[in-house]
Amino acid sequence: MERLDKFLCDRGVGTRSQVKAILKAGRVRVDDRPEKDGSRKIDPKIQTVTLDGEVLAVSQFTLYASTVKGNRPSYIKAAKPDVAIPLYEKFLLLLEEHLGKTVKKGIFGADMKVGLVNDGPVTIIVDSKLKF
Numbered sequence: 056m057e058r059l060d061k062f063l064c065d066r067g068v069g070t071r072s073q074v075k076a077i078l079k080a081g082r083v084r085v086d087d088r089p090e091k092d093g094s095r096k097i098d099p100k101i102q103t104v105t106l107d108g109e110v111l112a113v114s115q116f117t118l119y120a121s122t123v124k125g126n127r128p129s130y131i132k133a134a135k136p137d138v139a140i141p142l143y144e145k146f147l148l149l150l151e152e153h154l155g156k157t158v159k160k161g162i163f164g165a166d167m168k169v170g171l172v173n174d175g176p177v178t179i180i181v182d183s184k185l186k187f
Contacts, residue, residue, distance in 0.1 A: 059085065059104070060093030068106060082107050111159045112150060113169055114143045136164060 063074045063083070077083060078093045084105045085097055097104065120128035134142065140163050151158050161167045 056096045056098050058093065059083070059090060059095045059097050062097060062099060062104065063093075063106070077106065084108060108154075108156070109159060110150065110154065111161075111169070112147055113161045113167060114139070114163045139163075 060071065060074050060078065063069070063077070064071055068074055069077065075093060078091050081089050081091060083090050084103075085095070086102050087105075119133040120130055121132055122128050133139075143163055147158055147160055161169070
């Protein structure tokens with residue numbers, strides 16, 4: 056558990072006085088509820104903290120990979136664009152409907168440079184009886 060204002064400062068949102076002003080303006084939400092009290096204790100492992108509530112959805116082709124042969128994964132069996140693009144667009148539509156606002160998005164299949172701070176592990180399941 057940590058204070059909300061410290062959590063925001065530690066993640067580069069601003070100085071303590073800047074974060075105080077951001078909180079006072081109602082720009083921060085905790086678990087989708089507006090929060091103006093910087094002294095509130097939060098658990099970032101189980102609570103979602105958003106600033107200005109923006110979402111960026113980026114498509115990735117690396118969601119299906121075969122590790123049966125060779126030293127590097129193969130993406131040959133990943134969905135082709137004629138299947139993947141409609142699925143991605145449907146996901147965006149459902150996300151916008153759920154959030155009630157426009158979702159920012161990249162260009163499907165483009166080489167995009169996206170900067171982020173990711174707090175949490177990535178789980179990759181290698182399920183191949185032939186390999187092991």
